[in-house]
Amino acid sequence: MYALILCGRRSIELQKWGNLSVSVKLFQNVFSAFSNSYSSASVTPRDVRKGKNFTVSYLVESLGLASKIAESISRKVSFEDKANPDSVLNLFKSYGFTESQIGDIITDYPLLLIEDAEKSLAPKLQSLQSRGASSSELTEIVSKVPKMLGMKEDKTISVYYDFVREIIKADKSSKFETLCHSSLPQGSAIENKIRNVLVLRELGVPQKLLFSMLISNFRTVCGKAKFEDTIKKVVGMGFDPTSLRFVQALNVVYQMSDETMQEKVSVYKGLGFDVGEVWEMFRKYPPCIGFSEKKILSSVETYLELGFTRDEVTMMVKRFPSCIGLSAETVKRKTEFLVKQMDWSLKDVASHPQVFSYSMEKRIVPRCNVIKALMSKGLLGSKLPSMSPVLSRTDQTFLNKYVLKHDKELVPELMAVFTRVRHGF
Incomplete structure (x- = not known):
């Protein structure tokens, strides 16, 4: 099968895309599906705010996480005292996990912080350690796939642990090793999933994506015949198996x-796109065709209501297909800031639709504040710089061009302007 797939990837041309199918579900489901089995107790809004604030402070102080990462974690899990999370962290430390590994574990799967360290996590770690892995192997495997500890079935955890261990070991060898699992019941859900993940590994899908699919409940890797057919189609499209887009396309x-x-293609055709353009959009951002007709039309209407012309909307979607999936609130907020507060034109925004993917707090506002400060001092002349050079460059390139080249007396002031919003001041 593997040889057929690898051969098909080179021989099937893009023109055959017309008979492929696509998905409503976004790739993010791969990473979040497993956590849906957990629930939290009902709390009041005041309790939620208190818990979130304490959680953020705890994560920053105890794990050294950046405040933005801590805030993101607090939206998934929160607590009001440190007793339980301390017991979890101390348990990991007792098994030899480094601070960096513990930070990665909690960032990837923060629900572990509210697990019972003694009754739930400790027995699982003991069981895994008893399988003969060294301390360094145990910490490496769990660090790469922490969601494994959230599973309830000990047998499933053990099977996945052994499988992940084999992949990590094989990937470290200088010669590529073909792995197989014959100890599992033929046709079982786990057997299907492991077989399919092995196919993806041989195609070059990286560990991080493989392991995410392995422990998810997403149906894509649970079947057999349909999975094989889907793989043939996706590799035939020319997607790079080492990329996230490959796995997105597979799920779609x-x-x-x-x-x-x-x-779905007809919906886009009705908006002025031809079939070739639709598939090119799919190639850039596979989930775009999976959006509902209502979502697609609503997104277009949002852009039109803001004053963009239909041609500009079409151009934006062609260049940056993911902009069709953004919320109306996000689009309005960023457009109004760039146009009303910065005085860039709608045409400027339309020419650089990637701006809708930039963080307001981390990129757009801090950089724009620096530009406004420089203009108020007459250091940029009377003409506003082009949007793309200001927002698309790396932080270091931006700082070199607009901050660090100025007099030493001015640099601290500009840096304060730049960091104020980014650090939540």
Whole structure:
């Protein structure tokens, strides 16, 4: 099968995309599906705010996490005292996990912080350690796949642990090793999933994506015949197996019937796109065709209401297909800031649609504040700089061009302007 797939990747041309299927579900489901089995007790809004504030402070002080990462984690899990999270962290330390590994574990799967360290986590770690792995192997494997500790079935945890261990060991060898699992019941869900993940590994899908699919409940890797057919289609499209887009396309193609796919293509055709353009958009951002007709039309309407012309909307979607999936609130907020507060034109925004993916707090506002400060001092002349050079460059390039080249007396002031919003001041 592997040889057929690898050969098909080179021989099937892009023109054959017309008979493929696509999915409503976004790739993010791969990473979040597993956590849906957990629930939290009902709390009041005041309790939520108190818990979130304490959680952020705890994560920053105890794990050294950046405040933004801590805030993101606090939206998934929160607590009001340190007793339980301390017991979890101390347990990991007792097994030899480094501070860096513990930080990675909590960032990847923060729900572990509210697990019972003694009754839930300790027995699982003891069981895994008893399988003969060294301390360094145990900490490496769990650090790469921490969601494993959230599983309830000890047998499932052990099977996945052994499998991940084999992949890590094989990937470290100088010669590529073909792995197989024959100890599992033929046709079982776990057997199907492991077999399919092995196929993806041989195609070059990296560990991080493999392991995320392995421990998810997403149907794409749980079947057999349909999975094989989907793989042949996706590799035939020319997607790079080492990229996130490959896995996105795999999940998308797996889900829809050909008829549903044609209906979605027709929606875009009705907005002025031709079939070739639709598939090029799919190539850039596979989930775009999976959006519902209502979502697609609503997104277009949002841009039109803000004053963009239909041609500009079409251009934005072609260049940056993910902009069709953004919330109306996000689009309005960023457009109004750039146009009303910075005085860039709608045409400027349309020419650089990637701006909708930039963080307001981390990139847009801090950089724009620096530009406004420089203009108020007459250091940029009377003409506003072009949007793309200001927002698309790396932080260091931006600082070199607009901050660090000025007099030593001015640099601290500009740096304060730049960091104020980014650090939440």
